[in-house]
Amino acid sequence: MSSVDTTQMDVKQPKEIAIQSAQSEPEWETWELTAYTDAPEENGGWTITASGEEFRDDYTLACPKELPFGTRVEIEDIGVRTCTDRGGAIKGTRLDVFIRDYDEMIEFGRQERRVRILDEEETIK
16 A cells, blocks of 8 residues: 655645635626616616616616626626616626716717626525
């Protein structure tokens, strides 16, 4: 029976691996973004978000149904927004950023930005 010298082997215990995984940064991906306002004529007549929340500046984000309400998403050069709304065209890697001011919304147009999902915890019922 041969013995193996483990003094120089980097052996990680399961607990260490779990801690490292939990601490790893979410990956950035390129998504397509558009913008929308809270005007009822742009939202199928709705005056609140699909989650039942009011529209909130620098917070509200329309996400595909694969991302639960309450999911926080970081958008390059915009910041962190929270999924509280849905949209018929919001599928796959598309997001709709809430911008209250109509002229700013039009200026935003359609863009590609780097996005990373910070969490997917359903915090809004």
